[in-house]
Amino acid sequence: MQFLLQISRWIDRLSEFVGRCVAWLILAAVLISAVNAVVRKLFNMSSNGFLEIQWYLFAAVFLLAAGYTMLRQEHVRIDVILGRFSKRTQIKIEAVCIVVFLFPFCVNVITLVWPLVVRSYLTGEMSSNAGGLIRWPVFAMVPAGFTLLLIQGVSELIKRIAFLQGLIDDPTKKKQAKSAEEELADSIRATTAGAAR
Numbered sequence: 001m002q003f004l005l006q007i008s009r010w011i012d013r014l015s016e017f018v019g020r021c022v023a024w025l026i027l028a029a030v031l032i033s034a035v036n037a038v039v040r041k042l043f044n045m046s047s048n049g050f051l052e053i054q055w056y057l058f059a060a061v062f063l064l065a066a067g068y069t070m071l072r073q074e075h076v077r078i079d080v081i082l083g084r085f086s087k088r089t090q091i092k093i094e095a096v097c098i099v100v101f102l103f104p105f106c107v108n109v110i111t112l113v114w115p116l117v118v119r120s121y122l123t124g125e126m127s128s129n130a131g132g133l134i135r136w137p138v139f140a141m142v143p144a145g146f147t148l149l150l151i152q153g154v155s156e157l158i159k160r161i162a163f164l165q166g167l168i169d170d171p172t173k174k175k176q177a178k179s180a181e182e183e184l185a186d187s188i189r190a191t192t193a194g195a196a197r
Contacts, residue, residue, distance in 0.1 A: 001161075001162060001165065001167060004158045004161075004162070005158060005159075005162055005167070005168070007154075007155070007158065008154075008155040008158040008159055008162075011151050011152060011154060011155035012071055012152075012155055014067075014148075014151070015067040015068045015070075015071040015148065015151075015152050015155070016068065016071065018064055018065070018067065018068055018148060019065050019067075019068025019069075019071070019072075020068075022060065022061055022064045022065045022068070023061075023065075025057045025060050025061050026057075026061055028057055029054050029057040029058060029061070032050060032053055032054055032057070033054050035050075036050040036051065036054070047131050048127065048129040048130055048131040048132045049131045049132060049133055052127055052129070052132055052133045053133065055138070056133065056137065056138045056141075059138050059141050060138075060141050062145075063141045063142060063144065063145025063146070064141065064144060064145050064148060065145075066145050066146070066148060066149040066152075067145075067148035067149045067151060067152035068148075068152075070149065070152045070153065070156060071152055071155070071156075072174065073172060073173070073174045074174070087170060087172075088164065090172070091160050091163055091164060091170075091171075091172070092160075092164065094156075094160055094172070095157055095160040095161065095164075098153050098156060098157045098160070099157065102149075102150075102153045103150065103153060106146045106147075106149055106150035106153065107150070109142065109143070109146045110142075110143045110146050110147060110150070113139065113142045113143050113146075114143050116139055117136055117139045117140045117142075117143060120135045120136040120139050121136040121140075156171065159171035
C-alpha cells in the first residue's frame with residue numbers, strides 16, 4: 001500500500017502543478033479580453049481570432065483544472081444524504097462512486113472525443129468564422145482534461161482505501177486552510193495596515 005500511496009503523491013503533485021499553471025491562463029484570457037475590447041472601442045476593429053482564443057483559454061482552464069479541483073476537494077458535492085452517515089461509510093460510498101461512475105465516465109468521454117481530435121488535426125479543421133482559429137487544440141483539451149481527472153480519481157481512490165485501512169487521515173478534508181478569497185482579503189488587510197503605520 002505504501003507504493004500506491006507514493007503513486008498517489010506523485011499524481012497529487014502533477015495535479016497541483018497543472019492547476020497552478022492553468023491559473024495563469026485566466027490572466028491571459030482577461031488581458032486578451034481587455035485588449036480586444038479596447039481595440040474594438042478605440043479603433044472600431046475586432047478579430048474573431050481574439051474572441052475564439054478567449055473561448056479556448058476558458059475551455060483549457062475548465063477542463064485541465066478538473067483534476068486539481070478534485071485534489072482540492074472543491075468540486076460540487078451534494079452532502080444532504082451522505083452527510084448523515086459516519087465518515088467511514090461516506091468514504092466507502094465515495095470509493096464506490098469513483099469506480100462505478102467517475103472512471104467509466106472519463107474513459108467514455110476520452111474514447112468518444114479522441115476520434116474527433118484526430119480527424120480535426122488531420123483535416124486541419126478551421127473555425128467557420130472569418131479569421132477564426134484551428135479547431136484541434138481546443139478539441140484536444142477534452143481528452144487531456146478528462147485524462148487528468150481520471151488520473152486524479154486513481155489518486156483519490158488510493159487515498160480512500162488507505163484511510164479505510166487506517167494508514168492516513170481523512171482524505172476528504174480540504175487541502176488549504178483558507179479559500180483564495182480569504183487569502184486575498186488577508187493580504188489586502190496586511191497591506192492596508194502596513195500603509196497606515
